[in-house]
Amino acid sequence: MIRSMTAFAGDEAVIENLTVLCELRSVNHRYCDITVKLPERLRFAEAPIRSAIAAKIKRGKVECALNYKKLPQNFNVDLQAVEALLNAARTIESLMSEHRTFSALDILAYPGIQQETGTDNAVLGQGIFDLVDRTLDQMLEVRTREGEQLASLIDERCLKMRELVIAARNRMPEVLSHLREKLKLRIHDLVIEPDFDRLEQELVFLTQKLDVEEELDRLETHVNEVLRSLKAQEPVGRRLDFLMQEMNREANTLGSKSADKEMTGIAIDLKVLIEQMREQIQNIE
Structure with a gap:
């Protein structure tokens, strides 16, 4: 929850x-x-x-x-205290050269006259x-209630991330094919008799260097873990925060390996979604 x-x-x-x-x-x-x-x-x-x-x-x-x-x-008045106060007042008045009067409210205000009920x-x-x-x-x-709304927003962004991961997988064969054609054309322009064996070796090296299958697999795994965590009964805010850090690392790697504008755009879109989720997760217990 x-x-x-x-x-x-x-x-x-x-x-x-x-x-x-x-x-x-x-x-x-x-x-x-x-x-x-x-x-x-x-x-x-x-x-x-x-x-x-x-x-x-x-x-x-x-x-x-x-x-x-x-x-x-209700007022609880200590009548014995009132009587003692009046007697004291009369004694004092007998010693005074000038008579002064005081009211019942003056008596009630005197400490100890009113008794409050104890708690x-x-x-x-x-x-x-x-x-x-x-x-x-x-x-x-x-x-x-607010957590349910946050979970819905995060769930929505996770689904968009899945779509982007699928788009990246589908794009990679085309990226490598374009790269192959580009290298062939460049070698033809530079060399009269190109070494196609060497070309294949270079293509294998570039394919390995640009391979993002591992990053996409990890992104997909992290997305699944986020969705699973959203259904957990215990607090998961710190776990989700850690997953955001890992997802951001994979998206950065994906961007650094990008070989064309479309793959770069996918990496940027992934980072935007991750940042949006990270801001929401800061408010989750």
Whole structure:
């Protein structure tokens, strides 16, 4: 299964008295590089989050960002603290030369008067793990959809490469025949009594020098391996990248052995297709 390395997903969940938001982004990278951004309150969940991502992502730079908002809740007021605060206030006022008033809101704002409901870290941690896992599945769906499109583009170019390899095979006998005629004409122009035995030897030497059968065989083998890799279930991005290097080497050799414009054009077309595939493969996990 081909997957792209570029994707985004976001989700949120209510966990006890918090709304937790999760965003996942992934881009191209040679290896698996995970960055987790958490507020201090959620820092305890970093290790499980990293493990969850690493279990499903094998290649790419992944950034996971979590944040939270507190849900509106009923006020829990420590009435004993309020009474103690009022008694202290009355005592202070009795010592003051000038009377000053304060409101109920002033009292509520005083530290320790309002009591927030605590959050269990075990429950919060499990909720965060479930949220990250769900968001990760959403991101993988995006990576898979884009990967299918990339696989289709690569498959299309592989088929064009096969056509070019066939065209090169069919062209070679004609190339050698033209070369033979050209050499004969040139020797006739230069020599009154040409040595046709020597001519045949030179033709055999040139045929060996210009033989591209091995390069065409390897190109065909690499194309078949690319098509096979596109159907694999494990990540194959690095394998495909290596195959592109090998295919480019064979196309370069084919171009260097080219003996006419048509064979040169085939070699150039092959290199263009390989480069197009290489650019797409840079985005495959």
